[in-house]
Amino acid sequence: MPTVNQGTTKGEASYTPFHPRWYRPQVSVYWWLGEWHYLKFILRELSSVFVAVFVIETLLMLNALRNGPEAYAHFQECMRNPLLVVLNIVSFLFVVFHTITWFNLAPSAMPVRVGGKRVPDVLVAAPSYVAWVVVSAFVSWVVLH
Amino acid sequence: MAKPSNEAFFWMLFSAGGVVAALLIPVQLFLFFVAFPLGWLQAPGYDHLMSLVRMPLVRIYLFVLCSLPLFHWAHRFRYTLYDGLKVKHLTGLIFVLCYGGAVLGTAVAAYLLWTI
Numbered sequence: 188m189p190t191v192n193q194g195t196t197k198g199e200a201s202y203t204p205f206h207p208r209w210y211r212p213q214v215s216v217y218w219w220l221g222e223w224h225y226l227k228f229i230l231r232e233l234s235s236v237f238v239a240v241f242v243i244e245t246l247l248m249l250n251a252l253r254n255g256p257e258a259y260a261h262f263q264e265c266m267r268n269p270l271l272v273v274l275n276i277v278s279f280l281f282v283v284f285h286t287i288t289w290f291n292l293a294p295s296a297m298p299v300r301v302g303g304k305r306v307p308d309v310l311v312a313a314p315s316y317v318a319w320v321v322v323s324a325f326v327s328w329v330v331l332h
Numbered sequence: 333m334a335k336p337s338n339e340a341f342f343w344m345l346f347s348a349g350g351v352v353a354a355l356l357i358p359v360q361l362f363l364f365f366v367a368f369p370l371g372w373l374q375a376p377g378y379d380h381l382m383s384l385v386r387m388p389l390v391r392i393y394l395f396v397l398c399s400l401p402l403f404h405w406a407h408r409f410r411y412t413l414y415d416g417l418k419v420k421h422l423t424g425l426i427f428v429l430c431y432g433g434a435v436l437g438t439a440v441a442a443y444l445l446w447t448i
Contacts, residue, residue, distance in 0.1 A: 214418070216417060216418055219416060229412070229416055232408050232409075232411065232412040232416070233412065234408075235404060235405040235407075235408035235409050235412070236405070236409065238353050238357060238401045238402075238404060238405050239401075239402060239405040239409070239433075239437075241357055241360070241361050241365070241401075242397075242398050242401055242402055242405075242437060243437075244364075244365055245360070245364075245394070245397065245398055246398060246437065246440055246441060246444065248364065249385070249394065249441075249444045249445065249448060250444055252378070252381060252382060252385060252448060253444055253447065253448040256378045259378050259381075260378075263368070263369070263375065266364075266365060266368075266369045267369045267370075271365075271369075272366070272369055272370060275361065275365040275366050275369075276366055278361060278365070279358065279361050279362055279365075279366055282353065282357045282358050282361055283358050285350075285353060285354060285357075286353075286354040286355075286357075286358055289350050289351070289353075289354040290354065315354075318355065319354070319355055319358075322355050322356065322359070323358065323359035326356065326359045326360065326363075327359060327363060329384070330363055330376055330384075331363075331373065331374075331376065
């Protein structure tokens with residue numbers, strides 16, 4: 188233990204140098220499991236994994252289309268695999284979760300003011316939902332027409 | 333002075349990808365990977381899909397649909413790994429894997445849509 192002699196004549200006064208004890212709480216790897224808010228945050232972030240899964244499936248579909256009718260028929264057959272159907276239903280739920288959380292975040296990210304008063308969050312988010320319905324209907328129409 | 337960073341650029345890609353994913357992926361995923369495989373809706377034939385995919389506007393649409401959401405994934409997934417699993421020491425590797433994946437996916441999409 189280092190001591191500091193402050194130069195007193197007799198050398199009897201010794202000090203322990205001040206050293207703060209850092210406050211470093213240990214956070215568990217599973218910190219997000221305990222509370223719904225944290226879990227919701229992690230689920231929202233994990234939705235991005237299902238976004239990536241969707242893109243990979245779409246690229247495989249484009250590749251099958253490119254390789255001709257037989258390849259596309261084979262791709263369609265593969266997509267009927269129950270495991271893939273379950274994966275895609277789960278993906279769909281996660282992606283819808285992403286959509287809802289994304290739209291609901293917009294009013295907080297960009298508060299809109301009219302005449303000095305903040306527009307209610309519902310009114311800021313509403314156009315996004317309208318756009319979602321319109322775009323979804325249009326894509327469905329183009330694909331199914 | 334703060335070190336200049338590219339964070340704003342990556343955040344823009346994340347944000348644009350988030351909008352594209354929110355608006356387009358639910359309907360695309362539902363139609364092609366849930367409703368058609370389960371037979372809930374009559375799947376469009378090969379010729380109809382090919383005539384759609386060969387339209388320049390549809391190619392651009394599909395390119396955007398594939399590319400931007402991958403950059404959205406890269407950003408979110410990298411922070412999920414940093415914070416969720418507390419692997420801050422692997423920052424460099426995770427960054428390269430996530431954005432490398434997004435760039436690769438974008439290149440594949442461009443190639444497929446160019447040659448389809």
